[in-house]
Amino acid sequence: MGLRASKVLVLGGGAGVAAYVWPNPRMDQQESFRWDQDGFNHGPFAFELDPCDKYDFAGTGRSNAADWIRTAYHDMATYNVADGTGGMDSSIRFKEEQSRAENVGDSFSNTLRVLDRDASSYVSIADILALALIISMENCGGPEIDYRAGRVDAMEPNVAGVPEPQNDLDSHIASFARQGFTQEEMIGLVACGHSFGGVQHDAFPDIVPDLGDPNNTHSNAAFDSTFVHFDNNMYVEFMDGTTANPLVVGTNDTTNSDKRIFSSDGNVTMRAFAESPTLFASTCASLFARMIDTVPRGVQLTEVIKPLPVKPHAFMTTYIGNGQLTLEGDIRLWNLTENLNRTVRIVWLNSDGSTSDDNAVELLHSENQVGSALGGRITSMWYSLHNATSSQSFLTLDAAKSNSISKFSVLIDEGNGSGPRVEDQGGIGFRIEDTLMWSSSSCAPTFGTGRLDIAVRKGTSPSRVWVEVDAFSFDLGNVPIEPNAYNASLVEPQAGDDEPYEIWRVDINGEVDLFVDYGIYAEVNGVRIMAVGVRNGGDLDSCTDAPESPF
Numbered sequence: 001m002g003l004r005a006s007k008v009l010v011l012g013g014g015a016g017v018a019a020y021v022w023p024n025p026r027m028d029q030q031e032s033f034r035w036d037q038d039g040f041n042h043g044p045f046a047f048e049l050d051p052c053d054k055y056d057f058a059g060t061g062r063s064n065a066a067d068w069i070r071t072a073y074h075d076m077a078t079y080n081v082a083d084g085t086g087g088m089d090s091s092i093r094f095k096e097e098q099s100r101a102e103n104v105g106d107s108f109s110n111t112l113r114v115l116d117r118d119a120s121s122y123v124s125i126a127d128i129l130a131l132a133l134i135i136s137m138e139n140c141g142g143p144e145i146d147y148r149a150g151r152v153d154a155m156e157p158n159v160a161g162v163p164e165p166q167n168d169l170d171s172h173i174a175s176f177a178r179q180g181f182t183q184e185e186m187i188g189l190v191a192c193g194h195s196f197g198g199v200q201h202d203a204f205p206d207i208v209p210d211l212g213d214p215n216n217t218h219s220n221a222a223f224d225s226t227f228v229h230f231d232n233n234m235y236v237e238f239m240d241g242t243t244a245n246p247l248v249v250g251t252n253d254t255t256n257s258d259k260r261i262f263s264s265d266g267n268v269t270m271r272a273f274a275e276s277p278t279l280f281a282s283t284c285a286s287l288f289a290r291m292i293d294t295v296p297r298g299v300q301l302t303e304v305i306k307p308l309p310v311k312p313h314a315f316m317t318t319y320i321g322n323g324q325l326t327l328e329g330d331i332r333l334w335n336l337t338e339n340l341n342r343t344v345r346i347v348w349l350n351s352d353g354s355t356s357d358d359n360a361v362e363l364l365h366s367e368n369q370v371g372s373a374l375g376g377r378i379t380s381m382w383y384s385l386h387n388a389t390s391s392q393s394f395l396t397l398d399a400a401k402s403n404s405i406s407k408f409s410v411l412i413d414e415g416n417g418s419g420p421r422v423e424d425q426g427g428i429g430f431r432i433e434d435t436l437m438w439s440s441s442s443c444a445p446t447f448g449t450g451r452l453d454i455a456v457r458k459g460t461s462p463s464r465v466w467v468e469v470d471a472f473s474f475d476l477g478n479v480p481i482e483p484n485a486y487n488a489s490l491v492e493p494q495a496g497d498d499e500p501y502e503i504w505r506v507d508i509n510g511e512v513d514l515f516v517d518y519g520i521y522a523e524v525n526g527v528r529i530m531a532v533g534v535r536n537g538g539d540l541d542s543c544t545d546a547p548e549s550p551f
């Protein structure tokens with residue numbers, strides 16, 4: 001089936017209009033972190049929350065989820081609505097902020113040790129902290145929370161301003177007003193946050209004694225009886241007088257900040273939360289979204305990131321010589337359940353716009369190719385262009401005849417007789433850049449030198465070809481995450497006229513990092529183009545094993 005037929009089907013099929021058009025490397029990465037939470041091709045968060053009392057450090061009684069939620073709040077709480085400074089900008093990563101009395105405890109350094117390595121030039125550390133909060137909530141009983149991307153990492157600490165338990169009620173009201181929240185919203189936000197975790201002896205020995213419990217070596221006195229799960233139990237327990245929340249029934253009333261805050265409107269909000277779990281959940285969803293969207297003035301966040309209904313993932317083109325290239329990758333179908341009768345095919349247009357009946361291939365799927373989000377409330381099904389029986393990619397295209405590929409559509413047939421529906425981003429198609437791509441002759445250094453070979457279609461005449469890699473450090477401190485560029489040079493002499501691609505090369509002298517992704521770019525007629533797919537340094541053959549460069 002050709003693309004012309006596909007388009008007709010799309011118009012009749014009413015496919016949803018996506019929020020952004022694939023490919024868009026930044027949004028693709030953000031969307032994946034936000035929605036590919038668990039299972040096949042999962043992102044970095046939900047794994048650390050399974051089960052919800054998982055704690056990556058020594059001792060018992062604490063959880064990653066509680067640390068992550070508290071960290072996001074303490075990062076945001078420096079916001080000053082009057083001058084637009086502070087807010088979610090990951091300034092909590094600076095040791096100077098962490099050493100303040102208002103940030104006592106190791107929640108923040110723990111959180112950053114687990115998560116900051118997932119940041120990149122596409123996803124800031126502040127975005128990571130926001131994602132960690134929402135995915136903790138969503139995977140541990142809480143509601144879906146809107147997520148926008150684009151937070152910018154601060155380069156220095158913010159002015160202090162996180163509320164502390166010994167502050168009086170007027171200070172708390174003033175502090176939340178400075179952060180941009182009313183008194184009623186303050187009650188809600190504290191109530192929502194304190195659905196998780198508790199107060200630990202190490203950080204607050206005056207509030208919580210050493211509990212001497214071998215199953216709770218941190219002596220973490222929980223806010224409610226279900227402290228690794230989002231629910232309204234704390235408010236039920238608060239209203240019926242059975243609460244053990246150490247910030248409500250602590251022996252020193254000065255540090256009973258939750259008690260003062262919760263009862264500051266005559267228990268109106270708490271009573272409503274106790275009576276209605278759904279009101280509580282929806283209030284928390286909107287307050288948390290507001291909280292993570294509290295960013296320094298001038299920072300522009302994206303639209304709320306919705307899942308693409310059909311999403312190519314880890315697509316990559318590779319030139320393998322002799323006029324041939326391969327295309328590999330996976331396709332995610334969002335919010336579907338398993339159906340072993342379903343077939344998924346891609347059909348594509350050649351680079352010159354022509355097509356033929358041969359331009360279609362069925363994708364592979366096995367029962368372990370299932371992803372999930374929102375704690376399993378949504379499942380996604382994955383289909384693969386990889387050939388299960390061979391290490392070579394399934395789709396091999398002949399570029400010599402200049403038929404290559406320019407874009408494709410996805411045809412999904414549920415096998416129920418209703419015929420295939422077509423997904424092509426509202427008629428745009430999924431565009432594949434075949435002007436430049438990796439060459440399979442790229443290799444990592446075994447001892448010293450390696451090379452990144454880039455195939456550029458002859459006649460393209462780029463003014464520049466280069467490789468980018470994120471500057472990366474496990475201790476980011478005040479180092480911005482920015483891409484470093486390495487310019488490529490045209491390899492001379494080139495192979496014969498029948499080779500449709502020429503090779504450009506970056507010589508790497510001990511600099512191939514096995515843990516980072518390399519992206520390739522070219523500037524053509526003043527326009528920057530990016531190859532489909534990044535290649536991880538760890539996936540490169542060593543130079544002794546790599547195929548010889550054709551040139």
Ligand code: HEM
Pocket residue numbers: 062063065066067069070073104105107163164165172189190192193194196197198199200201203204220257261
């Ligand atoms: C007046 C405002 C607040 C005060 C005085 C306050 C105070 C505290 C204190 C003293 C702890 C114990 C920390 C530890 O032992 O490590 C704590 C824990 C926590 N707070 Fe707050 N908090 C406030 C607001 C919030 C807000 C708005 C959120 C989230 C939106 C939040 C989320 C958390 C979480 C999740 C924990 C549990 C940490 C864990 O168990 O590791 N707090 N809070």
